[in-house]
Amino acid sequence: MHPTGLRVLIGADTFPPDINGAAFFAERLARGLAGRGHDVHVACPSDTGPARTEERDGYTIHRLRSHAIPFHRGYRFCTPGAARTAAGAVLDRIRPDVVHVQAHFGVGRALLATAARRGIPGMATNHFMPDNLLGYTPFPRWLKDAIARWAWRDLARVYRDARIVTTPTPRAAEVLAGIGLDRPAQVVSCGMDLAHYATPERPADRPMSVLFVGRLDEEKNVDQLLRALAPLPHVRADLVGDGTRRRELEDLAAGLGIGDRVTFHGFVPDGELVHRYAEAGVFCMPGTAELQSLATMEAMAAGLPVVAADALALPHLVHHGENGYLFEPGAITTISRWIADLAADPDARARMGEASRAIVARHDIDDALAAFETRYRTLLGVPAPAVLDHAA
Template sequence: MTAAAPEAAPVAVRPQRVLIATDTYPPDVNGAAYFTHRLATGLAARGVEVHVVCASDDGKPRLDREDGVVLHRLRSTRLLVHPTMRVTVPAGLGRTVDRLIERIGPDVVHTQGHFVVGRAAVGAARRGGVPVVATNHFMPDNLFQFAHIPSGLRNRVGALAWRDFSRVFAKADHVTTPTPIAAGLLTGKGFGREVEPVSCGIDLRRFRPQPRAWARQRFGVPDRPTILFVGRLDEEKRLEELVRALPQVMNSVDAQIVLVGSGNRRESLERLAARIGVGERVRFLGFVPDADLQEVYSVADVFAMPGVAELQSIATLEAMATGLPVVAADAMALPHLIDGNGFLYPPGEVRELAKHLVTILSDAELRATMGRASLALAARHDHERSLARFEQIYLEVSSR
């Protein structure tokens, strides 16, 4: 009788290890920064070992750990064409990221763009034999105002920017972007690789309907029919159209606009509102911290998104998840979010925008019906589904 073979010791299986490279991360305030933060913290909560390499928010390099994520903040300087953002110092950046990848040993590098940090991370990953996933949040329209590009040169500058994007992202093993429309945009700009739409996703446990009266009291918003916008108060959001629509809306409904966010258009919007006689009906709440953001949507009866450079619009999704009807510009990815839950209008058609807002604000039953449709559409964008898909993509590229 032979002796039983000794049992093999269990093999330890370590979690996935991901290095996320990004040029913008909180405290930056923009959609790409918010998405990257939610991706990093969401993956960490699911047991992934997550490292983020990004610009330092105060200029000095340092190592932090926040919400289960290891943050490698690199030496940075102020971005001359932007009032608040910082950019990583390019000198020696490639070697720095080479050493970082060697030390961390990630299974995959996931870049959120093709600028300074993203470009360096893709190059370092290729040199180190690490697979690359790349997600695009970029549109030249989002940068024109900060770079002060004259309108007559924007098409040419945009074409050059798209060619630069293609050179960097062509080195990735897998490319994603938030929506099918955004994927089609890349194809239309000459990017020859397959692009998978993966929603940015929203946390449906946070963003859900809440009592309106309580929210209005908290944020000091008068109790009257309310149109809400959340986002940067910048050029491509075209908020002048929303302000210009308000006098026409007020001919039928005793309405007001609430604008949440900061940006370089605030003063001009205040002047416009005063000049056309609605200064007291356009309220600026300024920057609202992310921890309180879910509550601000509850002040509104309808959400408006006049922007024309939205690759998905996380703010619109969050509004939908709280049960708000939506009126949005018929531009870029916004039509993807409207299906029985609101209206689209041609960008620039202020009269059409006002008509849709009046229709919704004048009919409580219609608002309720559209609100239910918004909830159903938002349910398709649960960020847990997006996180699971990204984990699967990481496994696919690392096993090739």
């Protein structure tokens, strides 16, 4: 460990092999901080059930005993009592300088509360949007809305134990202010490895394809993209990801008569994902519950113009007419129009793709890691790197 490194405990209620933006960010944060010389630990629900500890990429993962979520078997959770017990044990064993949680659920709330009682500074980064969870439930809309209101109030209560709260975008900070968070949330981008997704210039005569990357779930609104493609016989679509709506979307594509122009790739390895970005002509994000949208940032780093819903944080990334186009959620005719315009104008695609690269440049992962390091040291009252005593 670097002599100026901090001992950081990241609390994550979702972590790989889970596939979602919050899990990917927590993994990138852990790996990035470890690469910068910090002693990094992650506490998260076990992906198999029993507790275990493992080493990966220079950091330690403490997987806590967990149970399957009844309405979403792909994810697991820690019960409140078990989370509190495990949080105390992990804090005793690790003795972190800082606790940084990624959610207000079982692991996050237990770590924040226990750390606060012991005088260990804690901070929280919010990735939560109710639609990203409630879309998996069979509840009627009125009940989902009631649960969402309760969940926001619960988040505000839990985050009182965090001395600093961050969120990825200004719009996400506005959301937290609107639900009654007791202090302004600080905006820190999740960041990404821009160079990893950089691609060479695309040939202008390449067949036109629209790419979507993400979960095939309700709040992503992928059905709108498929309906928008129906009147565009010269355009095909590549959908990367899986989810609860995949079969329904496959049936929709067949019913629209575009099944031969739509490829469902499922989840793909990282190398193939980079290839998909390189092969695409346009990226489309119709989701309406994006606090930042890592997939959109990846597409921009790959030099793609973006057609996106004018919702939540997407307008922070997509500047209408500059690096793509925005549409009112559900405006299928408008989606078709923007895709058709881009399909017909390779020069516009190239120009907007370069604008995407320029806009996303401010979200480099190294800048994000430095911003979090600054906040850790602020919590500790250490304005510059300093040697900390980690004697057992």
